[in-house]
Structures are given as structure tokens and as C-alpha cells.
Amino acid sequence: MRSKIAQRIIHNTPKDVQIFTDLYTDLIFRINELIDEKGWSKKDLAEKMGKKQSELSRMLGGKQNPTLRSIATISAALGEELMYVPKRKPIIHAKKKSVVMTSYVNKSATYPTLGYEAKQLDVENYQPLAS
Amino acid sequence: MNSFELNIWDDEGERCTFYTVQWDGEDYSETDKFFLKFEQSEHKEELQVLLRYLTESIGNKYGADKNFFNRNENQVFGLPHHGKFRIEDISLHFPNFPLRLYALRVSNKIVILFNGAKKDAETNQTTTTNLNFIVNEANSFAKRIESALLDGDIYFKGKYIYTFNHQTEIVL
Numbered sequence: 001m002r003s004k005i006a007q008r009i010i011h012n013t014p015k016d017v018q019i020f021t022d023l024y025t026d027l028i029f030r031i032n033e034l035i036d037e038k039g040w041s042k043k044d045l046a047e048k049m050g051k052k053q054s055e056l057s058r059m060l061g062g063k064q065n066p067t068l069r070s071i072a073t074i075s076a077a078l079g080e081e082l083m084y085v086p087k088r089k090p091i092i093h094a095k096k097k098s099v100v101m102t103s104y105v106n107k108s109a110t111y112p113t114l115g116y117e118a119k120q121l122d123v124e125n126y127q128p129l130a131s
Numbered sequence: 132m133n134s135f136e137l138n139i140w141d142d143e144g145e146r147c148t149f150y151t152v153q154w155d156g157e158d159y160s161e162t163d164k165f166f167l168k169f170e171q172s173e174h175k176e177e178l179q180v181l182l183r184y185l186t187e188s189i190g191n192k193y194g195a196d197k198n199f200f201n202r203n204e205n206q207v208f209g210l211p212h213h214g215k216f217r218i219e220d221i222s223l224h225f226p227n228f229p230l231r232l233y234a235l236r237v238s239n240k241i242v243i244l245f246n247g248a249k250k251d252a253e254t255n256q257t258t259t260t261n262l263n264f265i266v267n268e269a270n271s272f273a274k275r276i277e278s279a280l281l282d283g284d285i286y287f288k289g290k291y292i293y294t295f296n297h298q299t300e301i302v303l
Contacts, residue, residue, distance in 0.1 A: 002141045003151075005163045006182060009170060013179040018187070021180045025188040032198040 027071070027082060028060065034078050048077040137276065137285075137292065137301040140244055144190025148290040150243045152272050155302075161246040161272075165232060174249065177230055185244075194239040231262065233269040235276060240290045243276060245269035275303050 035045055046056040059070040075082045086102045133155055140151035140162050151162040159167065169178045189199055232247035246269065248262040279285045285292055285301055294301055 001139055002143050002186075003160070003163055003166075005159075005166050005170070006141055006186065009166060009179060009182050010186065013183060017176060017179050018183050021183040022187060025184060025193075029188075029193055029196065029198065032196075 027066075030082055031060070031074060031078070034080050038078070045074070045077055049073055134302050135272070135275075137243070137303060139291075141186060141190060142290060144186060144192075146192065146194035147190050147240050147242060149185065149190065150241065150292065152243065152245060161268075162232075162244040165247040169230065169249075174230060177228060180228075181230060181232060189242070195236050195242045196239065197236075200234065200236055233266060235269075235273045237280070237287055237292070241287050241292060243273075245272055279303055 031045075035042060038044075042056060043053045046053040049056065051059075056074075059066050059074070071082055088102055135155060136153045137150055138153055138160060140149040140160060142148040149162075151160040153160040166178060166182070169175065172178075184199075189195055193199070229249050229251065230247060231250045233245040235243040235245070237243060246265050248265045250262055276285075280287070284295055284303075286295070287293070291299065292301060293299060
């Protein structure tokens with residue numbers, strides 16, 4: 001069960017607000033998880049970044065959203081990936097219509113040649129997952 | 132202090148159940164009052180963010196990880212520290228997040244939500260809202276719940292809280 005008021009607010013929450021919240025939470029959780037895994041403290045991470053702990057806190061939750069640059073700095077200090085950007089790979093359909101697949105791992109990958117099943121795709125109305 | 136019910140507020144997530152408190156005779160729980168207060172306010176979007184954070188990130192994806200909660204020692208003043216439970220506020224790392232929702236994290240699978248308010252100053256004492264009153268009231272709820280847990284009047288197992296005789300309707 002869920003509170004009816006919560007249900008109503010969830011129903012009225014725009015998709016972009018949901019995505020923003022999920023991304024931000026995943027990022028914070030990932031950073032904290034990596035800090036714990038390495039047996040570090042936030043102070044240790046800040047020191048490896050050449051910054052004070054207060055500066056790290058500001059980067060994560062200061063007056064502005066963390067920038068890609070600050071995420072890259074944290075990622076470099078941790079020596080771990082923090083974010084993945086989906087890659088798209090065009091594949092030529094048997095009828096010469098283009099189909100796009102999305103990979104969520106930043107690694108090279110090969111895809112099998114599309115066979116009969118792929119012809120069942122409604123290519124004209126295909127909605128890409130990412131622009 | 133009058134009696135209050137301890138009711139499930141949201142148990143649809145896989146990882147964590149949220150309980151709330153509701154005064155005897157009141158129409159709404161304390162947590163519903165918080166969400167109603169800001170639902171149509173200038174902080175509507177922040178409220179949506181907070182609710183998504185609760186229901187999806189904590190409730191469904193990660194559970195009540197300690198990193199999602201902010202323990203502010205000033206806010207536990209008055210709560211006896213003989214137990215292992217303390218009032219905390221849901222910690223949002225979003226920039227300048229103005230809302231505070233108070234909670235008692237019983238375990239990684241159970242969180243009890245209270246009321247909250249807008250925090251527009253560095254300390255609860257200087258804020259222009261009724262945050263200080265809300266914190267004190269949350270501490271009173273937490274103290275009663277903590278005592279009931281320590282005395283064995285209620286216990287928790289998995290995602291749920293039960294009375295000593297294994298009932299789910301809880302009045303404290």
C-alpha cells in the first residue's frame with residue numbers, strides 16, 4: 001500500500017524530474033559505495049583530489065549541480081568509472097532500412113547480423129532510446 | 132502526549148517500508164501533512180524530487196543506506212541516547228535543498244517518517260518556519276517508539292513492525 005497523497009504526487013511528477021533524481025542519487029550512492037569499498041573516508045578522497053573536504057562537499061551538493069568536470073575529477077581520484085554514456089551503432093536492415101541499437105557499456109561490441117526477427121520491427125515508428 | 136498510530140505509509144518498494152505516525156483522531160498522518168503543505172507551493176518540484184528519492188531510490192533500489200540520512204547532533208538534543216535509534220533527516224545532496232523531512236531509521240528495511248518543514252536558515256532556531264517545533268515533536272515520537280522497541284512492546288522483522296503479540300495495528 002502507499003499513501004494516497006504520495007500516489008497523487010508521484011502521478012503528477014514529470015519524467016525529467018524522475019530521471020534527474022535517479023541519476024543524482026545513483027551518482028552519490030556510487031561515490032559513497034566506492035569510498036567504502038576502498039576503505040577511504042571522504043577526507044581521503046578530497047586529499048587525493050588535492051582539495052579540502054569542504055570543497056568536495058560543495059562539488060557534490062553546493063550551490064550548483066556538480067559539473068561534468070568535477071565528476072571527472074572525482075572519477076580520476078577514485079580510479080573508477082562513475083557514469084556511462086550509451087553508444088549507438090547503426091545496423092543495416094535486410095531491406096536497407098536503418099535500425100539503431102543502444103549499448104549501455106562504453107566498450108566495443110559486435111552485434112549479430114539481423115535475421116528474420118528483425119524484419120518484424122516497425123522501423124518507421126521506431127522510437128530511439130537516446131537522441 | 133496523546134496516543135498515536137504507527138501506520139504503513141509506503142511498502143511498495145522492494146527494499147524498504149516507510150511507516151508514519153498519525154495522532155489519534157487526526158485525518159492525516161504527519162508525513163501526509165508535510166506533503167500536503169508543499170504540494171501546491173513554490174517548492175512543488177523539490178517535493179516531487181524528495182518523494183522520488185524516498186520511494187524509488189530508498190524504497191525500491193538501495194534501501195535505507197546510512198548515506199541517505201543526515202545525522203545532525205543539534206537535532207537529537209532531548210532524545211535520550213541510551214538506545215541505538217536516533218532521529219535524522221532525509222539527506223538530499225541536491226544543491227540548496229530547502230525542505231527537511233524527519234525520520235527514524237530503524238533498520239535498512241524500515242524507516243519511520245514524521246513531519247517536516249522548510250529550512251530557510253543555517254540553524255533550526257533561526258529559521259522563520261516552525262521547523263524547531265517539528266523537530267521537537269519528531270523527537271517525542273521517536274522517543275516513544277524507541278522505548279516501545281527497547282521494552283519489547285513492538286519488534287521488527289524484515290520490512291515490518293509488529294506488536295509483541297504479532298499484530299500489525301500499532302498504537303503507542
